[in-house]
Amino acid sequence: MIERNRWLDVLSHMVLIVGVGVVAFPVYVTFVASTHTMQEVVQVPMPLWPGSHAWENYTTALFGSHSGATPAVGRMMMVSLITALVIALAKISMSLLSAFAIVYFKFPFRMAIFWAIFMTLMLPVEVRIGPTYQVVADMGMLNSYAGLTVPLIASATATFLFRQFFLTIPDELVEAARMDGAGPMRFFKDVLVPLSTSSMAALFVIQFIYGWNQYLWPLLVTTEESMYPVVVGIKRMISGGDAQTEWHIVMATAMLAMLPPALVVILMQKWFVKGLVDTEK
Amino acid sequence: MAAIQLKQLFKRYGAGNKTVNVLHGIDAHIDDGEFIVIVGPSGCGKSTLLRMIAGLEEVSAGDIWIGDRLVNQLEPAQRDIAMVFQNYALYPHMTVFDNMAYGLKIANVATAEIQARVAKAAGILELGHLLQRKPRELSGGQRQRVAMGRAIVRQPQVFLFDEPLSNLDAKLRAQTRLEIQKLHRELGITSLFVTHDQVEAMTLAQRMMVMNGGVVEQFGTPEEVYNRPASTFVASFMGAPPMNLLSKVPDVPAGQVLGVRPEHMHILPASDGTGWLGQVEALEMLGAERLVYVRVGDEPLIVRIDESTQPPAVGATVRVGARADRLHWFNAQTGLRVAQGADA
Numbered sequence: 093m094i095e096r097n098r099w100l101d102v103l104s105h106m107v108l109i110v111g112v113g114v115v116a117f118p119v120y121v122t123f124v125a126s127t128h129t130m131q132e133v134v135q136v137p138m139p140l141w142p143g144s145h146a147w148e149n150y151t152t153a154l155f156g157s158h159s160g161a162t163p164a165v166g167r168m169m170m171v172s173l174i175t176a177l178v179i180a181l182a183k184i185s186m187s188l189l190s191a192f193a194i195v196y197f198k199f200p201f202r203m204a205i206f207w208a209i210f211m212t213l214m215l216p217v218e219v220r221i222g223p224t225y226q227v228v229a230d231m232g233m234l235n236s237y238a239g240l241t242v243p244l245i246a247s248a249t250a251t252f253l254f255r256q257f258f259l260t261i262p263d264e265l266v267e268a269a270r271m272d273g274a275g276p277m278r279f280f281k282d283v284l285v286p287l288s289t290s291s292m293a294a295l296f297v298i299q300f301i302y303g304w305n306q307y308l309w310p311l312l313v314t315t316e317e318s319m320y321p322v323v324v325g326i327k328r329m330i331s332g333g334d335a336q337t338e339w340h341i342v343m344a345t346a347m348l349a350m351l352p353p354a355l356v357v358i359l360m361q362k363w364f365v366k367g368l369v370d371t372e373k
Numbered sequence: 374m375a376a377i378q379l380k381q382l383f384k385r386y387g388a389g390n391k392t393v394n395v396l397h398g399i400d401a402h403i404d405d406g407e408f409i410v411i412v413g414p415s416g417c418g419k420s421t422l423l424r425m426i427a428g429l430e431e432v433s434a435g436d437i438w439i440g441d442r443l444v445n446q447l448e449p450a451q452r453d454i455a456m457v458f459q460n461y462a463l464y465p466h467m468t469v470f471d472n473m474a475y476g477l478k479i480a481n482v483a484t485a486e487i488q489a490r491v492a493k494a495a496g497i498l499e500l501g502h503l504l505q506r507k508p509r510e511l512s513g514g515q516r517q518r519v520a521m522g523r524a525i526v527r528q529p530q531v532f533l534f535d536e537p538l539s540n541l542d543a544k545l546r547a548q549t550r551l552e553i554q555k556l557h558r559e560l561g562i563t564s565l566f567v568t569h570d571q572v573e574a575m576t577l578a579q580r581m582m583v584m585n586g587g588v589v590e591q592f593g594t595p596e597e598v599y600n601r602p603a604s605t606f607v608a609s610f611m612g613a614p615p616m617n618l619l620s621k622v623p624d625v626p627a628g629q630v631l632g633v634r635p636e637h638m639h640i641l642p643a644s645d646g647t648g649w650l651g652q653v654e655a656l657e658m659l660g661a662e663r664l665v666y667v668r669v670g671d672e673p674l675i676v677r678i679d680e681s682t683q684p685p686a687v688g689a690t691v692r693v694g695a696r697a698d699r700l701h702w703f704n705a706q707t708g709l710r711v712a713q714g715a716d717a
Contacts, residue, residue, distance in 0.1 A: 264462035267429050268523075272476035273450030282475070286466040 119350070126150070126343035133339045145340070153344040165322060165345045172304055172321040173352060175240045179303035180296050183247040187295075188288065191254035192280055196266070206255070213248040217309055225312055239313040240321070244306065250295050257291050258284065293363035301353045322349045375440030375453075375530040375563060377403040377426065382435035384421055384587075395421050397587045398435070403565070403580075408557050410566045412574035413584035414610070420535060422584070423567045427456050427533050439530055450476075455524035456533040460540065461516045463508040463523075469495075470504040473523045487526075494525040497556070514545045521553075525560070534566040538573060550576055571611050575599070583607050601701075605708040608632045608701060614664060617674040620705060622649050629711065632701035635677035640665060640685055641692040648694035653685050667693050 121140075125133050128143035156164035193199075194206050217224065224243050233239035261284070269279045307323045314320055320328065326349060329342050357364070384396040396418045403409050411419045424430040426437055428449035437444050444452045463472050470491055477487045495501045498518040508516055517537060524532055534553075538546045554577060557564055568574055574581050575595045583591045583598060583606075591603035602608035608616040612634060619631045641648050651669035663684050665676040676693060678684065685691050702711040 262460060262462065264458045264460050265464065267427075267449075268456075268458060268462035268464075270429065271427065271449045271454075271456050273448075273479045274475075278479065283464060283466075 122343045122346050125340060126347050128340055130336075130338055130340050133343070149340050149344045150348070153341050153348060165325060165348055167318060168320050168322040168325040169348065169352070171237075171240075171319060172323065172349070174237060175306070175310070175321055176300050176303035176352075178237065178241040179244050179306075180299035182241065182245045183250050183299045184292050184295055186245055187247050187250035187254055188285070188292070190251050191258055192284060194251075195255055195258040196276065196279075209248050209251050211248075212246070213252075217244060221308065221312065228313055234313050235316050235319045237319075240306075240310055240319070241303075244303065244309065247299070250299070253291060253295065254288065257288060261287065290363060290366045293360055293366075297356055297360050297364045300356050304353050376405045376438075377401075377531060377563060377565070378436070378438035379403075379422075379426075380436040380438070382422070382425065382437065383433045384418070384425060384430065385433045395587055396425075396433075399589055401582065401589065401592060403563060406561045406563055408554075408564045408566065408577060408579045410568060410574040410578035410581045411584060412568055412571060412578075412581055412610075413590075415569055417584045418587040419567045419569075419584050423533055423535055423565060426531075426565065427454060428452050450479075453530040454533055455527045455529040455531075456535065457517075457520045457524050457537045459536045461508075461520040461537075463516060463519055465508055468505050468507060469500060469511070469519050469522075472508065472519055473526050476523070476527055490526045490528070491522075494522040497525065497559070498522050498552075513541055514549065517541060517549060521556070525556075530563065532562050532564040534564065536568055537566075538568070539570070546573075553577065571613070575611070583610060585610070601710070602632070603710050605630055605632065605703045608703070614675045614677070616701070618703070619669075619672050619674065621672045622669050624649075628705050630703040630705050630708075632703060633674075633695045633699065635664065635675040637696040637699040638674070638676040639694050640667075640676055640678060640682075641694050643690045643692055645692045645694075648692035651691060651693055653687050653689050653691055656684055656687055667691065669693060 121138070124140060124142050125138065126149055127146040128139060128149075129145050132139055132143060154164065154166045190209065194202060194209075228234065228239045228243060233242065265283065266279070269283055274282060304321075305323060306321065307327070310321045310324050311327075314324065317328075322345065326342060326345050329345065330337050379399050379401045382396055382399040383394070386393045386395060399422060411422060413419045421430060425432055426439075428444065428447060428451075432445050439452060439454065449456075464475065467475065473491045473494060474487045477490065482490075491504070492501075495504060498521060500515070500518055500522055503511060503515060503519075508519065511519065517540075520537065538549055541549060550573060553566075566573075566577055578595050580592065580594050581598055582589055585606045591598055591607045593603075598607060599611055602611065602616070605618055609618060614635050616632045616634045617638070619625060619633070620629070622631070625631045643650070649669040651667040651674075653665060654668050654673070655666040657664040657666075658680075661680050663678050663680060663682070665678060665684060667674055667676055674693065703709060704711055
């Protein structure tokens with residue numbers, strides 16, 4: 093169906109432009125606010141053109157102020173980065189292996205186990221946060237990378253995705269590998285993993301952002317500033333009560349916090365789309 | 374290279390009263406270097422038989438011997454065989470070279486040896502210029518050749534082909550058929566080839582195994598199978614158009630079935646004193662020949678006549694004659710061939 097209507101073109105472009113504007117404007121405001129001094133930010137109306145204090149605001153945000161009033165975001169970014177990477181990579185390898193087991197091995201209660209994994213989709217961290225906290229606290233994993241990552245690693249979604257992908261691999265390919273003398277792990281390493289690369293890349297993007305954006309869980313398990321991820325850090329900077337919030341630093345931190353996920357999406361865009369769209373068989 | 378022995382081979386699926394019997398005691402001896410085609414309608418168990426020999430299906434009962442080894446319990450890779458699959462089953466992420474070399478790499482063959490073997494196979498199959506391509510960059514015929522190359526480099530005792538030509542177009546199929554024949558002549562490796570296509574079976578086989586319903590109906594050379602079919606099933610399965618199987622025409626004694634191939638029948642004028650009186654129902658022109666559909670009493674039959682012969686008109690009453698030396702008699706109950714003079 094090809095519509096050749098000029099006005100329809102104009103209209104759809106208008107809708108798109110408005111949509112982009114709605115999404116992009118707050119980001120722009122954040123950026124603008126991060127380039128002014130505090131006095132300029134809090135005045136009404138707020139300036140809408142970038143100011144000249146970008147450099148000092150960002151260095152203050154990254155390394156902390158001389159007075160020690162604002163914490164160093166650099167350290168938080170490190171924590172976030174490590175957490176997000178560990179979560180994304182561990183999720184991928186765990187779910188690859190569990191999907192491999194479910195699809196290619198016959199063991200008792202195989203389907204029961206698959207459905208058990210599938211059911212956990214209905215139990216995200218937020219629902220089971222009380223008991224999970226208890227377990228993590230009892231195991232002494234508070235304020236550690238293990239505490240930040242381990243409870244978030246199991247992934248029904250990724251397991252399901254890989255299972256569906258493995259089911260599309262023709263049986264004949266499995267049989268050909270058997271004829272070639274490839275054992276199960278060899279088949280996994282030489283055939284399944286290379287064939288899954290694009291799905292893995294797509295999952296990495298999704299799971300990295302998922303890990304990076306975690307807020308509620310890190311808020312619970314971290315009590316020391318050195319283990320705060322940046323998302324929690326931003327919230328901590330917005331002081332309640334009488335204390336003054338340094339909005340220009342908060343905005344600079346927010347910009348910094350947005351950067352790594354954006355970079356991951358931009359750099360892996362090609363793979364991401366490929367992984368979601370085509371299944372190379 | 375090796376001979377293959379099948380002894381009372383059974384295959385069952387399921388257990389208890391839900392058991393499905395797929396193969397009912399297959400016995401066969403295949404000589405070293407023979408080219409055997411296993412042919413039959415879909416669901417007759419021919420693919421299951423091949424997959425059991427390959428080791429992809431378990432044996433329910435009976436023995437499979439390859440050479441002097443009982444292979445029932447061996448993994449496919451240990452049986453010293455190679456298989457060409459219907460959909461070729463090439464590894465999509467590997468180059469043509471890697472596809473062919475993969476099995477050898479796993480078997481820890483030296484790199485130089487792998488290079489040499491792949492180069493040789495590529496030479497035979499004219500794949501030399503494609504070695505660095507991925508399967509998706511190849512045409513169907515080229516993929517098929519890569520699948521054969523992967524089998525050749527293993528230098529196995531036995532080749533197994535599971536309908537490898539069914540995904541090719543008619544022209545390529547004929548060409549590949551000739552190539553497989555040539556390959557077998559050059560390498561002399563015992564080959565088992567499964568197909569449902571009787572033309573493929575006739576042209577490729579040194580001996581063919583005609584299967585139906587999990588049993589071997591006949592095992593013999595294409596000439597034997599065509600000229601002396603062992604049962605009504607074989608008679609009607611081999612040959613296009615199929616053999617006329619007549620039980621209700623005059624001259625056929627009760628309890629017997631008369632088989633005559635369409636090309637061994639001829640049309641006579643109605644005034645002739647011999648043959649059966651019938652009515653022409655339809656005509657088909659096939660180029661070099663014509664098919665005449667005649668109804669004799671209740672019995673429809675097909676007569677194949679030369680294109681140069683003047684065909685009768687549709688609806689005309691004609692007489693149909695059969696060559697006396699090409700009649701086949703079968704038992705109407707069992708469907709088995711009744712011994713006759715020509716069999717001796």
